[in-house]
Amino acid sequence: xxxxxxxxxxxxxxxxxxxxxxxxxxxxxxxxxxxxxxxxxxxxxxxxxxxxxxxxxxxxxxxxxxxxxxxxxxxxxxxxxxxxxxxxxxxxxxxxxxxxxxxxxxxxxxxxxxxxxxxxxxxxxxxxxxxxxxxxxxxxxxxxxxxxxxxxxxxxxxxxxxx
Numbered sequence: 001x002x003x004x005x006x007x008x009x010x011x012x013x014x015x016x017x018x019x020x021x022x023x024x025x026x027x028x029x030x031x032x033x034x035x036x037x038x039x040x041x042x043x044x045x046x047x048x049x050x051x052x053x054x055x056x057x058x059x060x061x062x063x064x065x066x067x068x069x070x071x072x073x074x075x076x077x078x079x080x081x082x083x084x085x086x087x088x089x090x091x092x093x094x095x096x097x098x099x100x101x102x103x104x105x106x107x108x109x110x111x112x113x114x115x116x117x118x119x120x121x122x123x124x125x126x127x128x129x130x131x132x133x134x135x136x137x138x139x140x141x142x143x144x145x146x147x148x149x150x151x152x153x154x155x156x157x158x159x160x161x162x163x
Contacts (some may be wrong), residue, residue: 006039009047025057028065052111060100060117067103070111070129075101077117104139113148 003014006022009029014020016035024041027033031045034053039045042059049063052071060077063069078096085095099117103109107121110129121127122139131148144151 005041034071046105060098061103062100063103064105064107064123066106068108069103070109070113072112073109073115074113075115075117077101079117107137 002021002023003017004023006024007026008022009027011030012027013030013032019035020033021038022033025039025043025045027039027045028047028049030047031049031051033039033051034055036054037051039057040059043057043061045051045057045063046065046067048065049067049069051057051069052073054072055069056074057063057069058075058077061075077099079099080096082091085091101115101117101119103121104123104125106123107125109115109121109127110131112129113127113131113133115121115127115133119133119136121133121137122141124140125137126142127133127137127148128142128144130146131144132146133143134147137143137148142151143149
């Protein structure tokens with residue numbers, strides 16, 4: 001898996017560059033990228049982010065500084081994905097509309113979450129693992145579920161109390 005035409009700032013940590021697929025993207029300083037991550041052309045990752053193994057950041061995704069993306073997180077960039085046009089020809093770059101997604105500073109996206117395109121996840125927001133985000137998430141909010149809806153993190157059981 002290649003690292004091609006990627007702008008990677010000083011201090012970024014790719015523990016095993018042979019196990020990532022980075023092309024045409026920008027990676028901020030001191031960001032750590034786990035194995036089997038793909039970050040596509042036109043995606044931007046801020047400084048001091050942590051990208052977990054098997055995450056997929058497609059074209060149009062922008063992460064501010066200090067964002068955590070858990071293992072297996074998937075972003076999308078097309079509201080109406082299709083393989084072929086109405087005429088039956090394979091779709092090309094001019095046959096679809098890129099939808100951008102922005103993630104604010106300090107946001108946390110839990111493992112295996114799916115983020116639909118065209119959304120903003122606000123600064124300091126939390127997305128619970130396994131959630132499917134279909135709407136904007138306000139700054140500081142916490143969301144969970146399919147589809148993701150607001151919840152208060154204090155409603156979760158304390159680990160010490162649960163055992």
